[in-house]
Amino acid sequence: MTDTGNPPGADNVRPATGSEPQPAAESRPAAESHRSMTAELQRTLDSAGSAVARAAATDLAQGVGRAALIFVATVLAALVLAAPLIIAAGSDPITAYGALYDGSLAGQRPFAETLVSMTPLLFGGLAVAIAFHSGLFNIGVEGQLVAGGIAAGVVGIHMSTWAPVHVLLSLLAGAAAGALWALVPAALKAWRGVHEVITTIMMNFVAFSVSQFLVKPGGALEGEIPTGTEPVQSTAELPRIWDPTRLHLGIVVALIVAAACWYFIYRTPGGYRFRLVGANPVAARFNGISSNRVIVEAMLLSGALGGLTGAVEVLGTHRRFLDSFSPGYGFDSIAVALLGALHPVGVAAASFFFGLLRAGSTQLQLEADITRDMITVISGLVVACVAARLLLSRRAARLGRGQGRGAGLEVGTRLGQGD
Amino acid sequence: MRGITKRYPGVVANDAVDFTVESASIHGLLGENGAGKSTLMKVLFGLTAPSAGTVEIAGRPVVVDSARDALDLGIGMVQQHFSLIGDFTVAENLVLGSEPLQRGGLLDLDRAAADIAALSDRYGFRIDPRSRVGDLAVGARQRVEILKALYRGAEVLILDEPTAALAPTEVAELVGLLRRLRAQGRTVVFISHKLSEVIDLCDRVTVLRGGRVEGHREIGPAERDDPERHDALAAELARMMVGHELPDPPERVDGPERGGVPVLRLSAAGDGRRLGPIDLEVQAGEIVGVAGVEGNGQTELVEMVVGVRRCRAGSVHLGGTDVTRWSVRRRLNTGVAHIAEDRHGAAVADGLDLAHNATLGFQGRPPFSRRGLWLSLVQMRRLARGVVNRFGVQAVAVTDPLRSLSGGNQQKLVVGRELSRGPELFVAAQPTRGLDVAAAAFVHSELAALRRRGAGVLLVSLELTEILALADRIVVMSGGRIAGETSPSEVDVTTLGRWMTGGGAVGEPEAAAAGAAGAAT
Numbered sequence: 001m002t003d004t005g006n007p008p009g010a011d012n013v014r015p016a017t018g019s020e021p022q023p024a025a026e027s028r029p030a031a032e033s034h035r036s037m038t039a040e041l042q043r044t045l046d047s048a049g050s051a052v053a054r055a056a057a058t059d060l061a062q063g064v065g066r067a068a069l070i071f072v073a074t075v076l077a078a079l080v081l082a083a084p085l086i087i088a089a090g091s092d093p094i095t096a097y098g099a100l101y102d103g104s105l106a107g108q109r110p111f112a113e114t115l116v117s118m119t120p121l122l123f124g125g126l127a128v129a130i131a132f133h134s135g136l137f138n139i140g141v142e143g144q145l146v147a148g149g150i151a152a153g154v155v156g157i158h159m160s161t162w163a164p165v166h167v168l169l170s171l172l173a174g175a176a177a178g179a180l181w182a183l184v185p186a187a188l189k190a191w192r193g194v195h196e197v198i199t200t201i202m203m204n205f206v207a208f209s210v211s212q213f214l215v216k217p218g219g220a221l222e223g224e225i226p227t228g229t230e231p232v233q234s235t236a237e238l239p240r241i242w243d244p245t246r247l248h249l250g251i252v253v254a255l256i257v258a259a260a261c262w263y264f265i266y267r268t269p270g271g272y273r274f275r276l277v278g279a280n281p282v283a284a285r286f287n288g289i290s291s292n293r294v295i296v297e298a299m300l301l302s303g304a305l306g307g308l309t310g311a312v313e314v315l316g317t318h319r320r321f322l323d324s325f326s327p328g329y330g331f332d333s334i335a336v337a338l339l340g341a342l343h344p345v346g347v348a349a350a351s352f353f354f355g356l357l358r359a360g361s362t363q364l365q366l367e368a369d370i371t372r373d374m375i376t377v378i379s380g381l382v383v384a385c386v387a388a389r390l391l392l393s394r395r396a397a398r399l400g401r402g403q404g405r406g407a408g409l410e411v412g413t414r415l416g417q418g419d
Numbered sequence: 420m421r422g423i424t425k426r427y428p429g430v431v432a433n434d435a436v437d438f439t440v441e442s443a444s445i446h447g448l449l450g451e452n453g454a455g456k457s458t459l460m461k462v463l464f465g466l467t468a469p470s471a472g473t474v475e476i477a478g479r480p481v482v483v484d485s486a487r488d489a490l491d492l493g494i495g496m497v498q499q500h501f502s503l504i505g506d507f508t509v510a511e512n513l514v515l516g517s518e519p520l521q522r523g524g525l526l527d528l529d530r531a532a533a534d535i536a537a538l539s540d541r542y543g544f545r546i547d548p549r550s551r552v553g554d555l556a557v558g559a560r561q562r563v564e565i566l567k568a569l570y571r572g573a574e575v576l577i578l579d580e581p582t583a584a585l586a587p588t589e590v591a592e593l594v595g596l597l598r599r600l601r602a603q604g605r606t607v608v609f610i611s612h613k614l615s616e617v618i619d620l621c622d623r624v625t626v627l628r629g630g631r632v633e634g635h636r637e638i639g640p641a642e643r644d645d646p647e648r649h650d651a652l653a654a655e656l657a658r659m660m661v662g663h664e665l666p667d668p669p670e671r672v673d674g675p676e677r678g679g680v681p682v683l684r685l686s687a688a689g690d691g692r693r694l695g696p697i698d699l700e701v702q703a704g705e706i707v708g709v710a711g712v713e714g715n716g717q718t719e720l721v722e723m724v725v726g727v728r729r730c731r732a733g734s735v736h737l738g739g740t741d742v743t744r745w746s747v748r749r750r751l752n753t754g755v756a757h758i759a760e761d762r763h764g765a766a767v768a769d770g771l772d773l774a775h776n777a778t779l780g781f782q783g784r785p786p787f788s789r790r791g792l793w794l795s796l797v798q799m800r801r802l803a804r805g806v807v808n809r810f811g812v813q814a815v816a817v818t819d820p821l822r823s824l825s826g827g828n829q830q831k832l833v834v835g836r837e838l839s840r841g842p843e844l845f846v847a848a849q850p851t852r853g854l855d856v857a858a859a860a861f862v863h864s865e866l867a868a869l870r871r872r873g874a875g876v877l878l879v880s881l882e883l884t885e886i887l888a889l890a891d892r893i894v895v896m897s898g899g900r901i902a903g904e905t906s907p908s909e910v911d912v913t914t915l916g917r918w919m920t921g922g923g924a925v926g927e928p929e930a931a932a933a934g935a936a937g938a939a940t
Contacts, residue, residue: 040841041781041802047809048801267796269788276779279768285727286757286765287780288748 067346074339074389075353078381085377089370096368103363104356110363112245116317118355120145120309120326122254124333125340125347126261127178127305131196132342133265134298135278140185140200141306142330143207144178148307149314150211151177153321154221156232156314166235171253171311178307179300181207186299190292196299208324215323227323238316248316255348257308262344274298306330327358335379338386354379423472425458432458433469434630440575445597445607447621447638449614451660451827451855455630456610460577463608464496465489495573497564499580505553509563510535512552513570538569542599557713558589562596575606582616585881588712594620612660612855614653618642626659633659657856680738682844682875683724687733688743694719694899696733701844701875706866708890709879712919716899717879718760721848724877725757726750738843751780756842758833760849760879762826766833769822773814776821777803777836802839803832810835811861827858834862838869845869848879863889883915895919 083093104114124141131138138144152174159166185199214221215229223229238249265271276284277294284291309329314321336354340346357379361372425433433455440446450456461467463474465483473480476492483489489496503512510532521527535548544562552560561581568576578597582590597607597620611617617624618638626633642652680703689695694716701707709717722728723735726747734743737753751757759765767776778799781787786798803817812831814824821829834850847866851859866876866889880886886893887907894904895918902918905911 038841041839044805044809044835044839045786045798045801046805048805049808266794268794269782269791272775272778272782272794275771276768276775276782279770280764282765283759283768283779285747286725286759288746288751289782290746290748 067341067343070341070389071339071346071349074382074385077385078378081381081385082374082378086368086370086374089374091368091370096364096370096374099364099367100357100360102367103360108242109245110359112242112247113359114352114355115247115251116245116355117358118351119248119250119254119316120313120329121332121336121351121354121358122251122258122348123305123309123312124329125336125351126258126344127302127309128333128337129340129342129344129347130261130265130274130305131298131302132337133271133278134274134294135281136189136295136298136302137197138182138185138200138299138302138306139197139334140182140203140303140330141309141333142326142328143200143204144181144303144306145310145313145326145330146204146207146211147181147310148174148178149310149321149325150214150221151307152236152311152314153229153232156236157230157320159236160233161235163235166233167238167315170232170236170315171308174307174311174314175304176307178310179304182299182303182306183296186296186303189299190295204330211321211323215321221321223320229321231320232315236315237319238312246317250312250316253308253312257305258344258348261305265344270297309333332358332379335383335386339382353382423459423462423474424470425455425462425467431630433462435472436627436630436632438625438632440606440608441623442574442606443601443604444622445601445609445620447617447624448608448610448627449612449617449624449656449660450627450633451612451857454627454660456627457579458630459627460496460579460608460610463489464494464577490571490573493572493574494577495568495571495575496577497561497568497579497581501560501564503552503560503563503567506551508549508551509546509555509566510548512563513548513567517571535566535570539566542569542596542603544596556589558585558592561585561589561593565596569600569605573605575608576600577608577610579610580612581609582611582613585713590616614656614856615649617656618649618652624656626656628660660856681736682738683877684736685724685733686736688723688730688735689732689899690719690723690728691731694723694728697901699894699901701877703843703875704870704873705891706870706876706878706889708886708893709877709896710883710886710893710915710919711881711896711902713881715896715919717848717896719899720896721757721760721846721877721879724844724846725755748783751840754841754843755846756837756840756844757846758830758837758848758850760852762830762833767821767829769829770820772803772820773807773817773824773832774799774803776832777806777817779836780840806832806835806839810838810865827854830854831858831861834865838865842869842874845874845876846879847876849881850878851880851882851885859885 079093079097086093086096102110104110124145127141127144128138152170155170155173156166159169161169181203182200184203185194185196188194188199189196213219215223215227217226221229223231238253240246240248241252265274273284273289273294274297276287276289277291277298281291284294310326313325313329318325332354336350337347338350339353340348340350357375361375364370364374365372423433423436423438424431436455436459438448438459448456448459458467462469462472463483465485465488468484474483475481476494481488481492483492483494486496504515507515510528513535514526514528514531519527519531521530532548535546538544539546539548544566546559546562546566552563555563565576565578581593585593594616597609600607609617609621621638624636624638626636636652636656638652642648681700682703683699683701685697685699687696687698689697697720699707699720709720711717719728723730726742726745726749730743734741736742737750737755740753742750742753763769767779774796778787781802782794783791786795787802788794800817806812807814807817810831812824812828812835814828814832821832824832830850837845845866847862850862850866854862863885866878869876870891878886878890887910890907892904892906893910893915895902895915897919903914905914
């Protein structure tokens, strides 16, 4: 650096006017974009030289490699830690994991089942991840997916229109209902400071009760089977895409939405605002980003994704709304988001892993003769391993301060850095 | 400490450092940001293990593996960032980790409080063990930290830049306290980069530069009392720290450039609580310094100008336009730039990388964003690299997280980012807090350059010397109002002091603020 700190040419920073007060200054209005902004900004940009963009590709490769390594290590650690418990349950790990493999990857049907379970987990994981990026903990995906499922079911049953339009409208209705369900926590958080963990959990119970109320015998959506509605019209169904399995178009929609989320988070000013509010809401405010607005936007977007989770399940897998159709996808989504390090690609990988566990659980029970609840144990261990990793890297960062690559205090900011 | 070497990957933070402190003395440790002061003290306090070298206490080599080891050896450390729990009382904070128990295993807080009160009285701490830490002013919290170290039996106290966050009156109180500690046989290591404080307080000083010992100096009463020798020593130490002569303070350019155009005008502005009513004008081409004891409304004033705090009475004008109801974003777009007084709190996100931090405030405009749909990482990195190059930030890659930079370099990044807005009004709140001499000189020359090109600068600082060196006009805040205005040429320190302490509210910001709230309602 120049130690006088005086950048060369600071005297004529405004070449056009020199250092004279500008004649027009007297009447100069506070125009919202003023003249010297562009000039100064350009000067700074010009100081950059040319070798800026080059490092990006290697950075990306390194980042991806590192993230993949962490992901695999976390999953393996959880599987190893689960081994003693499997033995305690009266089986042995090799048989058990063999059974998991048979039920989830060995052949067309198991693999399709894995993808079927992966679909809602991917939507839900994205919902949780988006909220996390903005520093919000949305535990309400389970409720939002119920709300989304109801709305998608109603539109699917009662509208009649051209198939692609019908599907699209049903999905949008689901997203809107999920967003609506997240609106209450969002508003309470933004304007009253009520913590979203409390309100999203409470909204879950409201959703469960509303669902029961609607489909119970005599309820507004009563169908020919108990605890379920009429089937949706065939025009509203997400088509099956891999005969003879029940894999449906939802997985494709989910992957497209994941790509869109990636783009939004890392490549748009809106995503930048989300991440900034998540990283430091006060700094965001001082730089003209309304954190309240971001809180509402992020929560609504997260809720919409939560609503889509339910809509896709209803339109693709069940073809009707069923009360308690979700075996806890909304809660598993939290584990998915954490294992995926909040990055859409990671979330996709994590949802595949959790989908695999879920699809393999039946075979686990049949072949290894241990309860399928063992997969809940494994999920829990995955979350524990993620937490342990964050703790470890935080400690490492504290010991070797100044080495970069440090770990943040907040899960959200910590996990949300890469792209 | 002999031959202490500490290597981090790519950096040697300490290179064969010998450091000896005599008991019952105050030993200054001087050096710029990144000179290795903190690393050396972390080795001594057991927070990090040296790559080579030994630590000896009273001639015997010891191994300090943890902070607990250090405490057992009688070494206590007060970090820059306090580790107190705001909701606990002083006594509860102090016993944390070594709780005194009654028979039956119950916590004996009464005994602890009595012990602490006795300790506090012995050295004149003026701390009530039963007050809640969250209610105390910064200076008092720091005394609690020192008290905590003493309560744990520290004979040697390491203070890491203890005056960085203190108001002048609080500094004076700390100096008195440390002298009393020395008189009672305790030893103090005083880390700082403020030369005059070190000269006034320390018996001996060691200067570090680039991880090596640059030299030792004894400081006698002659240097303290004779202004000429004081200045000569300060210049010598500054040379040792920086490695060359310090730049002169930026030249004052008065007169022609000072147009009569107000870039900022507050008319009877107030937030209805702690601030106001305030009448204040900043003209194009002038620096207005805001002095005062911390907590007298300066923070609120800055927040109101930037637009984070709502102006509930009066009005705020920027360049002739009424912006009282404008959002922060609109105000920034009219050419307001802002250095936040709390860098970590309000200016940066230290988990995000340099590129994201450099773009903060620019995120919605070209070339970083196209129609709000696309964010250009390449342009963001280009901006960060530009700030790094143009303003001499020491950084490796713009994709590193911000926290990998030292505090001074983070501040340079913030200053560079804000200058890149090409501001008409530059609001600088404590712009040199925690910066070393060279970095502070950099900030000062940038502020002077802004004035030269006709921008208005509102400089809020707790350091009078900074304001006296830079400002064209000085206003003093007390109790959320402006207590008086003067200019550096006719400044009278007694008057300033009276204005600053107006109504005997010295060091009692709560009382002052309460007074202001009462006055405003």
